[in-house]
Amino acid sequence: MLSLQRNFHNVIALNNITFEFGSRALYQDASWHIKPNERIGLIGANGTGKTTLLRILVGEYKPNEGTISKAKDLKIGYLNQDLLSYQSDFSILHVAMEAFERQNQLHDEIESLLKKLETDYSEDLLHKLSDKQHEFEALDGYNIEYRAHEILAGLGFSDADTRRQLSEFSGGWRMRVILAKILLQTPDILLLDEPTNHLDLPSIKWLESYLQAFEGAIVIVSHDRYFLDRVVNKIVESRKGKLTPYAGNYSFYVEEKGLREEIQSGQYKNQQAKIKQEEKLIERFRAKASKAKMAQSRIKALERLERVDDVDDDNPSVNFSFKFSKQSGRHVIRMEHVSKSYPNLPILTNTTATIEKGDKIALIGANGRGKSTLLRIIAGADKKFEGTCETGHNVTQTFFAQHQLEALHLDNTILNELQTFAPKHTETELRSILGCFLFTGDDVFKRIKVLSGGEKSRVALAKALTADANFLILDEPTNHLDIQSVNILIQALKQYEGTFIVVSHDRYLLDNVANKIWYIEDQQIKEYPGTYAEYEEWLAKRPSKPANLAPSPLKETKKVENDPVQEDNNKMLKKLNQEIGTLEESLASLKQDLSEIENSLAKPEIYSDVAKLSEHTTRYEEVKSTLNQTQIAWEALAEQILELESC
Numbered sequence: 001m002l003s004l005q006r007n008f009h010n011v012i013a014l015n016n017i018t019f020e021f022g023s024r025a026l027y028q029d030a031s032w033h034i035k036p037n038e039r040i041g042l043i044g045a046n047g048t049g050k051t052t053l054l055r056i057l058v059g060e061y062k063p064n065e066g067t068i069s070k071a072k073d074l075k076i077g078y079l080n081q082d083l084l085s086y087q088s089d090f091s092i093l094h095v096a097m098e099a100f101e102r103q104n105q106l107h108d109e110i111e112s113l114l115k116k117l118e119t120d121y122s123e124d125l126l127h128k129l130s131d132k133q134h135e136f137e138a139l140d141g142y143n144i145e146y147r148a149h150e151i152l153a154g155l156g157f158s159d160a161d162t163r164r165q166l167s168e169f170s171g172g173w174r175m176r177v178i179l180a181k182i183l184l185q186t187p188d189i190l191l192l193d194e195p196t197n198h199l200d201l202p203s204i205k206w207l208e209s210y211l212q213a214f215e216g217a218i219v220i221v222s223h224d225r226y227f228l229d230r231v232v233n234k235i236v237e238s239r240k241g242k243l244t245p246y247a248g249n250y251s252f253y254v255e256e257k258g259l260r261e262e263i264q265s266g267q268y269k270n271q272q273a274k275i276k277q278e279e280k281l282i283e284r285f286r287a288k289a290s291k292a293k294m295a296q297s298r299i300k301a302l303e304r305l306e307r308v309d310d311v312d313d314d315n316p317s318v319n320f321s322f323k324f325s326k327q328s329g330r331h332v333i334r335m336e337h338v339s340k341s342y343p344n345l346p347i348l349t350n351t352t353a354t355i356e357k358g359d360k361i362a363l364i365g366a367n368g369r370g371k372s373t374l375l376r377i378i379a380g381a382d383k384k385f386e387g388t389c390e391t392g393h394n395v396t397q398t399f400f401a402q403h404q405l406e407a408l409h410l411d412n413t414i415l416n417e418l419q420t421f422a423p424k425h426t427e428t429e430l431r432s433i434l435g436c437f438l439f440t441g442d443d444v445f446k447r448i449k450v451l452s453g454g455e456k457s458r459v460a461l462a463k464a465l466t467a468d469a470n471f472l473i474l475d476e477p478t479n480h481l482d483i484q485s486v487n488i489l490i491q492a493l494k495q496y497e498g499t500f501i502v503v504s505h506d507r508y509l510l511d512n513v514a515n516k517i518w519y520i521e522d523q524q525i526k527e528y529p530g531t532y533a534e535y536e537e538w539l540a541k542r543p544s545k546p547a548n549l550a551p552s553p554l555k556e557t558k559k560v561e562n563d564p565v566q567e568d569n570n571k572m573l574k575k576l577n578q579e580i581g582t583l584e585e586s587l588a589s590l591k592q593d594l595s596e597i598e599n600s601l602a603k604p605e606i607y608s609d610v611a612k613l614s615e616h617t618t619r620y621e622e623v624k625s626t627l628n629q630t631q632i633a634w635e636a637l638a639e640q641i642l643e644l645e646s647c
Helices: 050-058 081-085 092-097 101-117 123-138 141-154 171-184 201-213 225-231 250-286 289-304 371-379 414-421 427-436 441-445 453-466 483-495 507-513 532-541 564-601 610-642
Strands: 012-021 024-034 039-043 065-070 076-079 189-193 217-221 234-239 242-246 331-342 345-356 360-364 386-391 397-400 471-475 499-503 516-521 524-528
Touching (some): 024 065, 039 250, 050 076, 050 189, 050 217, 092 141, 101 141, 123 141, 171 201, 217 225, 225 507, 234 250, 242 250, 331 371, 345 371, 345 499, 345 524, 360 371, 371 397, 371 471, 371 499, 414 427, 414 441, 427 441, 427 453, 453 610, 483 507, 499 507, 507 532, 524 532, 564 610
Parallel strands (some): 039 234, 360 516, 397 471, 471 499
Antiparallel strands (some): 012 024, 012 065, 234 242, 331 345, 331 386
């Protein structure tokens, strides 16, 4: 990797910034200095302003107060979720190679000079050609195609994929291409907003290795604590408008924060005891005229006292009480000689597997291997397969997937939604369950339509766990969840006494809940009888298959004829990609509307006028809700496409 890191004292410095969104201050007098080579994990609960802070760093948003300074000629690489809507009819290799702007320019100029030399073999042209070729070589121009192939291969693209148009891929795969382009630009600082959202486990591991070797500063917003542990050397917590640094990875942060909170809790208790003592003395002195002056002096001293805050429990321990009306038999699911394929894409071939009572199964593997297809077969949602898939005696199941968010009734309150789904539960029981998922007090009366994507996911999960089901099928349940919510889900699954199978790329979740690992290899369901950590250890010792190496660089890009298999697959994908393209246009439009409303809310003539502020705020919530629903619809459609894109 080429090192472009220059001798910066601070790459970016935020000094006492305040950023207000409407009447709410996301950040208040916050400071943060990012130094060269720092690898920073920016964490915090959903809604604390992490993405907003990245936009401030890149210059898209301006703070209301404070200053931002950046190193001269700083090159920023910024990956954000808005890039899902990016479209191009060029091949993904071409899009990735757009990163090499100067090299591409030189290549075109060299080609032009060579053509001129065919008719004008002058010394002047030869000198120009020599200069251009020398610069092209100095910029490693002859290896740029190889480097692009290498990055794309690491992110899960085959050699054949690199010649396909970007527009043929779903949003998640397009995001990978944009990530490749950003990495190829070798910026001085990388700003990555949830980079693992659309990556499978092999691609996450590849990205970890890449970032560990990256010779620049990195700021990562992520809810994947294992990813943070492996990549970052510093944590900055966004909380209550402040930015608090911790010098270590995520595990260090957890330990250090625990120690800080223990000290703070002691200071708070001591101060409260002193305050009570002072208040008692003041009350005694106040009644005596001779002591009134002393009392007033103590009152003023109390008023000036800098109060220590009590410690908030950001990771509460929750207690779930799961009720089954009946226990399942020994065999929950029996699959025998199951085969499933799409045109020109075999998924499962004559495979047999059994899920037994008490199994906690993590189904893992690369995207496109058939994980979601297998879940749908197990759930009975997909019956177009050969072989048998039998549900055992007394098995009652609940299937959670991202499309379940669409099934939420938008006009219902959170409590109504659960009452309708689980009428046998009392209101007290349901409120207790909702409390476990961070919906406390009057929160339960919020309407579904005003909730964020993460909040809707928590409601859908709460519904799934209130069902009278002794078998859970969970497809990417951690999508949209912050670290706190993931911890709650882990606690719930640990306390769940039934059987479940879960697909997730969150290794921390898998490591904490699974007692068996399933993976699909050679169109067969394979089983490892142990935890995810034990599986990883076994996998590391297992003889590996020959690596799918990145292809050698080509001297010139040639047009490659599509083979019949690829053409059939492309035809099948075309309709689905057109549909998802329409959704992505809607997403782009809604995000633009949201951005415009956000800008309006920051204007004095709006936030100072109560009526206008209310009108704009209502409009903001409506657009945000529509945006969330459209995003959910996109994810459901992308899931259908995902299985077909690997061939």
